Amino acid sequence: MPRFAANLSMLFTDAGFLDRFERARVAGFSGVEYLFPYDHPAPELARALRDHGLTQVLFNLPAGDWDAGERGIACLPDRVTEFREGVEQALEYAQALGCRQLNCLAGVRPGDLDEDQAWVTLVDNVRYAADRLAEWDLTLCLEAINSRVDMPGFLLDSSGRVMTLIDEVARDNVRLQYDLYHMQIMEGDLIRSLECLLPWIGHIQFADNPGRHQPGTGEINFSKVFDAIDRLGYDGWVSAEYRPTGRTEESLDWFRGRG
Ligand SMILES: O=C(O)C(=O)[C@H](O)CO
Numbered sequence: 301m302p303r304f305a306a307n308l309s310m311l312f313t314d315a316g317f318l319d320r321f322e323r324a325r326v327a328g329f330s331g332v333e334y335l336f337p338y339d340h341p342a343p344e345l346a347r348a349l350r351d352h353g354l355t356q357v358l359f360n361l362p363a364g365d366w367d368a369g370e371r372g373i374a375c376l377p378d379r380v381t382e383f384r385e386g387v388e389q390a391l392e393y394a395q396a397l398g399c400r401q402l403n404c405l406a407g408v409r410p411g412d413l414d415e416d417q418a419w420v421t422l423v424d425n426v427r428y429a430a431d432r433l434a435e436w437d438l439t440l441c442l443e444a445i446n447s448r449v450d451m452p453g454f455l456l457d458s459s460g461r462v463m464t465l466i467d468e469v470a471r472d473n474v475r476l477q478y479d480l481y482h483m484q485i486m487e488g489d490l491i492r493s494l495e496c497l498l499p500w501i502g503h504i505q506f507a508d509n510p511g512r513h514q515p516g517t518g519e520i521n522f523s524k525v526f527d528a529i530d531r532l533g534y535d536g537w538v539s540a541e542y543r544p545t546g547r548t549e550e551s552l553d554w555f556r557g558r559g
């Protein structure tokens with residue numbers, strides 16, 4: 301059975317953020333992730349993890365003004381200083397929370413930014429972040445996000461783009477974050493992709509498609525995909541990053557069914 305984690309930015313959202321840790325533990329999860337920790341003092345989050353015996357699996361580097369629609373700043377030449385300061389902030393939180401992996405969101409390329417310039421900036425920033433993380437033996441993940449439904453213009457919108465980047469940055473601690481929901485929208489052929497990409501995958505997330513709800517609400521055969529993840533010997537975390545159609549506890553058949 302894969303090691304399942306709960307994404308607290310999407311699950312248990314009828315509870316206050318700090319109360320979601322306990323809900324996750326009671327539901328049977330041993331790991332949690334969420335978009336960003338930065339609105340909360342690190343000791344407060346560390347206590348929530350400790351109190352409920354949870355592992356912090358992943359969170360994102362600061363990604364600009366999320367509420368204003370920004371989805372990462374790593375490709376933006378005029379935000380390099382902010383990006384690098386964000387790496388330091390993320391490292392402080394990672395140490396306090398015992399988190400071994402951080403996700404870097406590439407960002408949406410503004411129409412007036414040259415494609416090559418965005419790419420070169422991204423490569424430099426990813427190298428910088430990877431080198432800083434390597435000093436603490438941490439892994440940097442790069443997520444491919446669909447540009448058809450959720451993030452039009454997102455720079456890394458296919459596994460191929462991420463693999464090209466991983467190749468070019470040439471750092472041992474950089475991995476692909478494979479989100480089954482985004483990959484179903486952009487590429488499909490999930491099991492064969494997992495087979496091919498497994499050595500470069502550092503983290504897996506999932507939701508069904510269409511709708512980004514729990515498994516069973518859409519077209520993905522999760523039982524077969526989870527079996528494949530096991531069969532391939534993937535030993536990382538697999539995070540539930542979906543919007544439950546009702547109360548989260550009522551959306552967990554996929555989890556209970558697997559024991
Ligand atoms: O949207 C996703 O799939 C993510 O995992 C990112 O963290 C941004 O939300």
Ligand SMILES: [Mg+2]
Pocket residue numbers: 443479505541
């Ligand atoms: Mg994701």
